[in-house]
Amino acid sequence: MTTTGAITDAGARGAPAGPWWWARRRSLVLDVVLAVVSAFECVLEGIAFAHEVGLPGVLGGLTGLPVGGLLLVRRRWPVAVVLVSIAVTPAEMGFLLGIVGLYTLAASEVPRRIIVVLAVASLAGTLIVSAARFHQDMAQADYRPGLGLVLLFSSVMALGLTAPPLLLGLYVGARRRLVESLRERADGLERELSLLAERAEERAEWARSEERTRIAREMHDVVAHRVSLMVVHAAALQAVALKDPEKASRNAALVGDMGRQALTELREMLGVLRTTPDGAPAAPPAAQEPERLAAVAAEASARVRRTAGARAAEAADGPCLAELAALVGQSREAGMAVELLVEGERRSYAPRVERTAYRVVQEALTNVHKHAPGADARVRLAHREREVALQVENGPPAGGTDAGLPSGGNGLVGMRERVTALGGVFVSGPTDRGGFRVSAVIPDVAQGRADAA
Numbered sequence: 002m003t004t005t006g007a008i009t010d011a012g013a014r015g016a017p018a019g020p021w022w023w024a025r026r027r028s029l030v031l032d033v034v035l036a037v038v039s040a041f042e043c044v045l046e047g048i049a050f051a052h053e054v055g056l057p058g059v060l061g062g063l064t065g066l067p068v069g070g071l072l073l074v075r076r077r078w079p080v081a082v083v084l085v086s087i088a089v090t091p092a093e094m095g096f097l098l099g100i101v102g103l104y105t106l107a108a109s110e111v112p113r114r115i116i117v118v119l120a121v122a123s124l125a126g127t128l129i130v131s132a133a134r135f136h137q138d139m140a141q142a143d144y145r146p147g148l149g150l151v152l153l154f155s156s157v158m159a160l161g162l163t164a165p166p167l168l169l170g171l172y173v174g175a176r177r178r179l180v181e182s183l184r185e186r187a188d189g190l191e192r193e194l195s196l197l198a199e200r201a202e203e204r205a206e207w208a209r210s211e212e213r214t215r216i217a218r219e220m221h222d223v224v225a226h227r228v229s230l231m232v233v234h235a236a237a238l239q240a241v242a243l244k245d246p247e248k249a250s251r252n253a254a255l256v257g258d259m260g261r262q263a264l265t266e267l268r269e270m271l272g273v274l275r276t277t278p279d280g281a282p283a284a285p286p287a288a289q290e291p292e293r294l295a296a297v298a299a300e301a302s303a304r305v306r307r308t309a310g311a312r313a314a315e316a317a318d319g320p321c322l323a324e325l326a327a328l329v330g331q332s333r334e335a336g337m338a339v340e341l342l343v344e345g346e347r348r349s350y351a352p353r354v355e356r357t358a359y360r361v362v363q364e365a366l367t368n369v370h371k372h373a374p375g376a377d378a379r380v381r382l383a384h385r386e387r388e389v390a391l392q393v394e395n396g397p398p399a400g401g402t403d404a405g406l407p408s409g410g411n412g413l414v415g416m417r418e419r420v421t422a423l424g425g426v427f428v429s430g431p432t433d434r435g436g437f438r439v440s441a442v443i444p445d446v447a448q449g450r451a452d453a454a
Contacts, residue, residue, distance in 0.1 A: 022077045032073055039097045040069030046094040068095055072102075079106040083119045090126040093134065099123060100166045107170025108177070116167075124163045131155035218415045224263055229367045231259045233335045233374075255334055321355040322382065322389070325362060329380060332366050338377040339366065345384030351446040357419045358382075358391055358443055361427075364412045365393035365439040375399035376436065388425075388444045397435035416441070 023029040043065030051061025068089055075082045083106050086099035103123060106116055132155035139145070238252040329341045349355075362380055369378050378395040413429055416439065420427040425443040432438050 028076070032075065035075075035097070035101060036070045036072040038069075039072050039095065039101070040066050042097055043069035043089075043094050047092070050092040050094060065094055069098060072098060075102060075105045079109045080111060080115065080119065082106075083123065087119070087123050087126050090123075090130050093130060096162065099127075100162060103163060104166035104170040104173075107167050108174040109170075110174075120163060120167050124159050127162050128155050128159040131158040214418075218418065220267075224267055228259075228263060229370050230331055230335050231256050231263070233370050259331075320359040320363075321352070322350070322358055324359060325380070325382065328359070328363055328366070332370070332378070335370065336375075337366070337369065339369075340377075340379045342379065342381045343384070344382065348384050350389055354389060354423060354443050354445055357423060357425075358389055358441070360419060361416050361439065361441050362391060362393055364416050368412055368437070368439075369393075369395045373398045373436065388442055390440075390442045392438065392440045394432060394438040395436045413439075 020029065023032070044062045045065070047061030047063075047065030047068075048058040049061070051058050068085060071082050071085055079102065082098065082102035086095050086102045089095045090099070103120065106119060132151050135154050136151055235252075235256055238249050238256065326341060329339050332339045350358075362382075366378065366380075369376060373395050376395045376398050378393065381392045381394075383390040416429075417427045420441045420443055423443055423446055425441060428438075428440045430438060
């Protein structure tokens with residue numbers, strides 16, 4: 002037995018909708034049965050009351066029929082049903098109507114003050130009618146009961162017909178409201194979880210995009226430099242193969258060494274990509290089971306944290322500033338006139354800082370090989386208190402052998418992304434004498450965190 006609001010909610014949750022104000026057809030059947038029984042009772046009681054007061058019995062029966070049939074609208078208008086039951090109490094008509102009406106009223110969403118007023122009115126009406134009827138029946142039996150006995154009998158009758166349906170209705174209404182509140186909370190939690198899952202998917206997609214960008218940048222930095230040097234040495238080898246066999250042999254050996262180094266670094270990178278963060282081989286997509294909705298957010302957050310941890314661990318194993326001399330030496334062996342100048346006292350920085358500085362110099366020298374064959378270059382490295390500054394500048398092309406290296410346009414973009422990701426400043430552009438200059442200032446991340454702490 003539900004109220005109008007609960008009926009509407011039940012219908013909205015997918016229960017089969019009944020006609021008019023009934024949410025389910027079985028509710029309609031129940032109310033029809035109750036109305037038929039109540040109408041039959043009221044007809045009989047109406048006929049008896051009409052004979053008692055000297056009225057035609059048909060009139061009493063016709064009055065009881067619509068009164069009992071009011072239970073059809075008890076879910077829609079519970080207050081009206083209770084008022085009618087109170088009104089017909091003097092005629093001792095509608096006991097089922099009053100009981101069911103009080104229950105429906107107490108279980109409905111009607112304000113409590115109205116429920117209390119109508120319950121007190123029903124209790125008072127039943128008390129008065131019971132006392133009058135008991136006194137009248139005892140008087141006809143030539144027995145004069147005392148006032149206490151009359152009050153006791155009438156109070157028991159009034160409480161018996163009023164309290165149980167009222168308390169049961171209050172309990173059912175409170176339980177229904179609790180269930181609806183829990184259901185609303187569950188729906189709210191489900192919506193919130195869905196939102197968190199969507200945000201987690203967005204974060205996971207962002208992490209995947211960032212990871213793809215990082216991998217592409219690493220592939221470019223690791224492979225492009227050595228392959229560029231290989232192409233330069235191959236071009237020089239072709240030029241001096243007949244004139245200077247000894248130099249050609251050295252160039253061929255350098256090409257082989259650089260090719261092996263490039264393959265080694267590429268193999269290591271692919272090995273990292275083929276394993277999970279815990280070191281186990283990555284499973285194919287078809288073997289991965291679909292995760293539950295609640296696990297998406299946690300998994301995505303953990304994935305982001307694992308990615309950050311993997312980046313930090315990988316950064317610690319990358320190249321450092323101490324390897325710049327070897328990097329410059331490789332370019333010298335390829336025929337470039339390059340000078341390395343170091344200013345300030347040598348100090349150690351965070352691994353990410355040293356790795357970024359190394360990659361900037363590496364990419365800048367690769368660009369010189371690509372775009373300014375035969376040009377001289379100068380690499381300047383300045384150690385400062387809380388930052389490291391570097392500059393790579395080359396002169397105009399000097400008519401050297403053009404190796405025909407392709408350019409994807411990602412070198413400068415990658416350098417800028419690396420430097421700005423650490424909060425540094427990156428500037429690049431042509432010089433007045435026709436060359437090109439790349440400058441970067443990278444703050445020491447570890448020193449900044451120590452100062453903040």
